[in-house]
Amino acid sequence: MKRILLFFILISLYLFNYAWATSTVYQNISYSIYPINEIWVSGNPPTLVISEVEEVGGNLREATDSSTTYTVATNEGGYVSPEKPKRITGSINQAMPEHTQLIVNLDAPVNGYSEGDIELGVDSQNLVTGILSPGDGLTITYKFRATAEAGTLSGYRTVTFTLLDDV
């Protein structure tokens, strides 16, 4: 009986010493990740120049450029429940001159759908829909078309890409 009592006393002393030998504090942390939906481009494309006539049909040969890319980053897409797919719209700040067309085609992220060649106007139009994942280095292709009636001209337009909820 004495031995058992001694054992418990020793254990108690050990625990008492242990409590003194360590110290613990707690800090509560709160964290949030807000919805992130961002899109940006690699730069401006070079001037689209029409300078040739197609051999067949005699139409002006369109000028094309695929040298620029865009990146789309979203943390909503397929990671939240319910999914919040995104879309990208495009517009220009001013109508194109008569007899000319500015066409854009955006490659889609893995989980997204490209609407293909879209003629840009001042009203926003869908370029990519159903975006559920981010993507980077996705190609932007521009085509500049004109007919002979356009004559000679030069100008520029600002293209605005907008990332929105795809509802």
Next chain:
Amino acid sequence: MRRLKGILILLLFLLCFLPESGFSGNTAQQIVNFQIQEIAEISVSGDPGPLVIQSIDPSYPNGEYDTLPDEDSSTYYNVTSNYAFKITGELLQNMPQGTWIYIKLNEPPEGYSLGFVALNDNYGTKLPAQTLLTSDPTSSTNLTITYKFAADLYAGTVDGNNTVRLTVLDLI
């Protein structure tokens, strides 16, 4: 004879139970035992502010994380220990996958901080980690605690809280 024997026994009894000083003439001795037990105390100034991620990392997709981490250095800790120690940090709950909580403790003069250490792994599972080591006893106050919250895009949108336990332990 019997009476004398009784007196002798009484004298012996008194000699045994009288204070030691009672023995002495002009000197006295005492044995004083002393002990300092291992002492380690840590305290913090409060809870850090909310850690909020709200933008993409400018170097995405080539950055360490997809999003721009948020940091908080608004809290402090005080630590006193009379032995070489280490401080460990541990989350009490797992984090959402794709998020990371880091902690960095500014070091006391006798200590060595391990810098930012992750308190959870890539799956969000909590991961106890050493944050600081000391080689000598120390007593330091107002040492900065820095938290960093990082996330990848696949973490989605998140709202939550967790608790960090800081423990002072013997270095050995």
